[in-house]
Amino acid sequence: MSTLSLSKALDPETGWYRGDFHAHTNASDGVFPPALVARIAQAEGLDFVAITDHNTIEALLELSQRSDPLIIPGLEVTLEGGDFNVFGMTGWCEWMESICVGQAPVPLPRRYRTVTELMRRIAADGMLSSINHPLLQPWEWRYSAADLSYVHCLEIWNDPYWLDNVHANPRAVELWTAWLNAGFRITAIGGSDYHCPPKPQEGEPGMRLGLPSTYVAAIELSATAVLDGLRQHRAYVSIGPRVGLRACCNNTMYEIGDELGQRSVAWRRWREPGIYCRARWGPLR
DSSP: OOOOSSSSOOSSOOOOEEEEEEOOOOOTTSSOOHHHHHHHHHHOOOOOEEEOOOOTTHHHHHHHOSSEEEEEEEEEEETTTEEEEOOOOOOOOGGTTTTOOOOOHHHHHHHHSSSHHHHHHHHHOEEEEEEOOOOOOOTTTTTOOOGGEEEEEEEEEETTTTTHHHHHHHHHHHHHHHHHHHOOOOOOEEEBBSSOOOGGTTTTTOOOTTTTTEEESSSSSHHHHHHHHHHHTTTEEESSOOOOEEEEEEEEEETOOOOSOOBBBOOOSSSSSOOOOOOSSOOOO
């Protein structure tokens, strides 16, 4: 099976690239064919889009020769206990058996006693796993015993057009924060969960590609580099503005994704008026 190249770079420059990590085509339950979804992503000004159809990678065949925008090969593993995206496959994988059998939710394959075993196998094959809309009912994540060591990313912001996400998205941010505080460095990403455009005349909210957007720092615009940026936690989610962050600790500057390690620091008031940090001494994770 021929799929997309992970190493082909569309832009050799290092920078922050904007994309969407959750989009569907008519290969599963999306409305538009893969090539049209790619053109919509290009029209939205995205640098990359991950095609993540339910339990199939068939759309990647049609997109294998496309060069703009960058296509991140993906798959939404749709199980009875929740959904998670996998990024970075280069073709058919053995673990896809009993999963890529239709877009309806499937039971966990018998060869894997737990979802942790499945995620461990996916990680061993060099791919990333990202839990989707973890608290959006009835598609919430119910594998509470999953080992978070094999969860690389968490979709903290899903389709803002979906009304229930008014509550589910902030709760997902709280969940991510709790996992960080527990010591799990999981990268926060966003996904439009694109299936079709809004149809206000029909009362259908639809979705918009790139809303929200995930910005990833990468050494070039290639699938390998973008996924490496996720591994290094060099990413942020936005529904509009671009942001930047620089922190100074002991005369050393740190940016998004950098690790300070265990050290004692004093938080202090910044010079800008009205911006404060609580005074606190203690170790940082």
